[in-house]
Amino acid sequence: MSATLLIRALRDPAFAAMLDTSAWNGLLAAARAERLIGTLALRLEGQSVPDAVRPILTDALADTARDAQQAIWEADRAAFALRDTGLPVILLKGGAYVAAGLSAGRGRFIGDLDILVPRAGLEVAERALMAAGWEWVKEDPYDDAYYRQWMHELPPMIHGERDRMIDVHHTILPLTARPTPDAAAMVADAVPLGNGLFLLSAEDRVIHAVAHMLADGDLQGGLRNLWDIHCLLADVEPAVLAMRAARHGLSRRVAQARRLAAYLYGDGASLTPWDRIIAARLSARNGWGQETRKLLVFAFFVRSHWLRMPPLMLARHLFTKWRKGHRPQ
Numbered sequence: 001m002s003a004t005l006l007i008r009a010l011r012d013p014a015f016a017a018m019l020d021t022s023a024w025n026g027l028l029a030a031a032r033a034e035r036l037i038g039t040l041a042l043r044l045e046g047q048s049v050p051d052a053v054r055p056i057l058t059d060a061l062a063d064t065a066r067d068a069q070q071a072i073w074e075a076d077r078a079a080f081a082l083r084d085t086g087l088p089v090i091l092l093k094g095g096a097y098v099a100a101g102l103s104a105g106r107g108r109f110i111g112d113l114d115i116l117v118p119r120a121g122l123e124v125a126e127r128a129l130m131a132a133g134w135e136w137v138k139e140d141p142y143d144d145a146y147y148r149q150w151m152h153e154l155p156p157m158i159h160g161e162r163d164r165m166i167d168v169h170h171t172i173l174p175l176t177a178r179p180t181p182d183a184a185a186m187v188a189d190a191v192p193l194g195n196g197l198f199l200l201s202a203e204d205r206v207i208h209a210v211a212h213m214l215a216d217g218d219l220q221g222g223l224r225n226l227w228d229i230h231c232l233l234a235d236v237e238p239a240v241l242a243m244r245a246a247r248h249g250l251s252r253r254v255a256q257a258r259r260l261a262a263y264l265y266g267d268g269a270s271l272t273p274w275d276r277i278i279a280a281r282l283s284a285r286n287g288w289g290q291e292t293r294k295l296l297v298f299a300f301f302v303r304s305h306w307l308r309m310p311p312l313m314l315a316r317h318l319f320t321k322w323r324k325g326h327r328p329q
């Protein structure tokens with residue numbers, strides 16, 4: 001399994017020296033599919049790699065450096081757009097890691113710009129961003145109402161000139177999710193970065209990454225998300241993290257993420273049967289980087305919706321999306 005090769009190479013870069021051509025193809029395919037090729041390139045610096053591989057890794061580092069520069073610029077533009085609102089602009093996910101120079105941001109590809117603002121300031125933030133050139137990705141009355149009533153963020157927005165997306169969060173999990181994190185506490189304890197930007201506290205960064213991976217999503221890109229967690233855990237004291245996780249109702253998820261990160265990327269850990277199922281989902285890629293274990297992947301897709309909303313609401317939502325032509329990939 002190519003995902004297993006990727007996990008081993010990230011954990012022990014010297015392992016790559018033992019790979020043959022076929023294994024290298026699988027490793028690079030998995031790294032691309034999981035958006036971890038920049039991280040892999042960093043981990044393999046100083047290691048002996050085939051001549052044909054070196055330019056691929058060099059290009060990956062250049063791409064992630066450009067990605068980081070663009071992410072920092074987008075964060076600056078968002079802060080500038082919101083400068084007169086009085087709202088704290090708290091960076092989340094990859095943009096936060098890069099802007100703060102965290103190890104989790106090294107070699108990381110950045111997708112959308114994700115920010116957190118207080119829920120009471122959503123309308124103000126929305127107006128300011130639209131005045132600065134952001135607009136709705138798509139106009140759909142059902143999706144718009146669904147986001148505003150039940151989700152943890154506004155509908156996605158995109159800048160009309162720069163073609164870059166922004167997700168404006170007011171908490172870290174959908175309002176229909178079972179855990180209810182204390183978003184106000186996260187905002188209150190955010191750390192200033194300067195230029196109007198803030199960063200979640202070290203413990204809340206871990207908790208947000210865990211919530212995104214284990215309490216909300218279907219584990220798409222889970223190996224990268226778990227690598228983020230593995231890196232972020234180095235910046236926290238376990239006892240302090242445990243107390244903070246309890247405050248946010250995510251103790252069980254955080255404990256599970258710590259076990260999985262230690263098992264896949266660290267010195268090892270004992271896994272529960274449920275942990276092993278998640279690990280199997282994370283490693284479901286073949287030598288071409290394609291997802292395998294389709295039934296398991298689909299089960300996690302269904303689970304991600306189940307986590308977000310009660311059964312009757314879920315059935316109504318899925319039926320509505322089906323009627324509108326949406327199909328899971």
